[in-house]
Amino acid sequence: MATSRDATRVLSMAWRNGGLVLLSLLAGIAGALVVTEKTPPRYEATATVLVTGGAVSGEQLYVSNATQNLMPTIARLAESGKVAEATAETMGLPTRQVVRHIRADTQEGVQILALTADAPTADKAAAIANATAQVLLPRVGWIRHDGTGSVSAELLDRATAPSRPVSPRPLLNGLLGALLGSLVGVGLTRLRALTDDKVRGVDDLREATGAPVLGSIPYDANVPRNPLIVHSPQGAWSEAFVRLRTHLECVEMNSPPRLIAITSPVANEGKSNIACNLAIAMARGGRSVLLVEADLRRPRSGQFLGLGDAEGLTTVLSGHARLEEVVQQFGEGGPMILPAGPLPPHPSELLASGRCKELLSRLREYYDVVLLDLPPLLPYADVGVLAGLADGTLLVARCPKTRARHLHQSLEALTALNARFLGCVLNAAPSQSNGYGYRTDLTVSAAGLLPPPATLSGRRTGSQVGSR
Template structure:
């Protein structure tokens, strides 16, 4: 898995890392709250032999102590010593339980023994540690004293006395909670990476371009109105409309010397928005004054003509079967710059029809009639209908749905097109969430300036204007102009000013409808005290 994919997986699954950190911190907090505080005391014992002036004897005594000290560590945790300490302190415990509270370790290559005692009560921990040190010294003296001697050659001395603990050794809230959060964070990051390896759906331009082998020429954000109507409004300035225009602009400059004129729009699988993309791309191209023909070549599930409100009963299959001519079934849309060739009646052999010589002739005729021909084709992987069609166009635009289309499906689609020698112009990501990082500059929004609002002085002046209009029968706008108040007319005044006689001439004040003067008289009456 490349490094970039790890970063992408962590970025996509950031919430798993956060959730893991929160769960880890919460679990650690719960464990800390449920745990019994334990206090720890320590002491250090020094093992030596009885002093002598002979150097050789001293060296032998030191070696003897080092050899013995490992055995003494085991002796410190013996049941006999535990029983003696219990009797001395009158503890309500068993030797096995007390043995689990004591730990003896040997400092390497020394004659030192470290003893650690853990207990829920700090005073009892101190008492046990002191008692263990005293009783252990007596036990060693008793064991190491020869039968014919009165003193032991081994002496146990306390070199680090135990102290009363003031803070518990466990649990440590300041340590355990951050440690739990860190472990949870690592677990969440691991889950995010695992999820990223299993989830191969494309979610950014780089992964899409790599899978397709061509640049991403546009991102279409999710839009509730587009999902319902499937067609953008004329000269719309919304983000989704600008996304289609971005596709249009990039498509026109892909091949400057020989721009593609017959373009197939397809997708690896069904339900990825290819028909919506084709329809709105055709509308965006026609906005620039180009003549565009939209061919509905998805003969199994036609959608494009229905989205545009065109007749779907006649169209491409009639031409391919020889029952109609092109002029008979072409349907204009809007101002006529966009022509729609619907799919027509359903055929039992759509794959054969689309790969036939008759289809090549239809595309050749449309090429001579239109500046751009957009073909809404079937998906590439479920059926073979688009394979024969792809080799008859100038290029293919692959549509992929954000977060749904698998990367493997895009790679397979590219392989299918490569086998028939089709040229992939680019890819378009559809249904992109508005907050996704791939949505580009229009994620911030950019539209026309809002209209200027009238100032309050104009509003107060328009009442005087209405009164003057009621007195002399003139229009309210004339009175406003006469009042000398600067500023644009209100929305109602603007509608009245643009009224006409039917032949394009503005209506004079004497020709205006009587309802306007009557409304002014009613408002004047309402203003009177």
């Protein structure tokens, strides 16, 4: 199972970074084509020279061996500046076009010298090779070996103009460019993997936290316009909240959490949307639910639910209103909502007060489930106060925004507060999978669990406060 999951993750990473590798590959090929186009062509032509040695009778074997020993010396003579200058003078060319453009090659045991010349044109390469051979022939005759005789040379094969250049080589350059581009792409992919710690799926979230992922909410482009599951009760997005509700109920069958804090590492990760829809899903499941908008800096739950926030949590904690006067209900049979109310200048002090602890204790007795929509965990200290009082905390991460290091810091903060950590919820997950090993089109439909409400607008009521 683990091997299969690892292989799937590797393929997923390769697919995500395939564009980068492909771009690097194409860049390498394009660079090779540019280099090929800008590189002046070079042609090579080869003339061969046979080297022999004269000897007295009976000494042919000795002379042959001595001549072979002289072949490296003759090769260096052919490549020398003196021979190149003489060749250039013979052809009426600038010396620089011949010097270092002659190569002499020999083979062990063979008395044949290969003279190769390179030039910008095929005809010039052949002409230089042949002229060098003619200049070299008489100079070879000056060499003697141990006084037994002289060495002679004769032109064996004249150089002919080659049909194609030896440089540049478009195919070879293209292959090298593709290889280099691919290596660069793989390197950039690896560097990106080391520096980019964004959560891009359920596996990333599970690995970053080491905790269970209780819910995976798929990305839905309609959420900004219709942020509530009641607008699409039969969609995969709505079904994901029903699964989240079910998983929360199964965290501890004997003692399920009743006061649940919902937060995220940083802002704009969708925690308020998760809190609102989870409250609706729980209420549609037959439980009495209260959603407390405890984010006293940027409250969003009331905005999603279309409820007024002239009075709410802050007015209750400050003693200017009673709880039953400010609690509102969302829809027919929907969850109860305690809006944030007027934003206080010092939220931390208000939430850390004894009045707040007393209120949470009362709410725990009034409702089956109380959901606390908290501010982001890392920027604000007041989150820890309520998270420590809750039965458990849900941590929301958004794909591909949340970073693994922020998740680590969040878990460390919850641990320091002795807060119970229930698990994670992945928001805006890739829609092709719900993150639990099966596709959303194979899950149980939520239609029966989320019937359309009679009304979508909230109304003020206190009738359910204190009732079960």
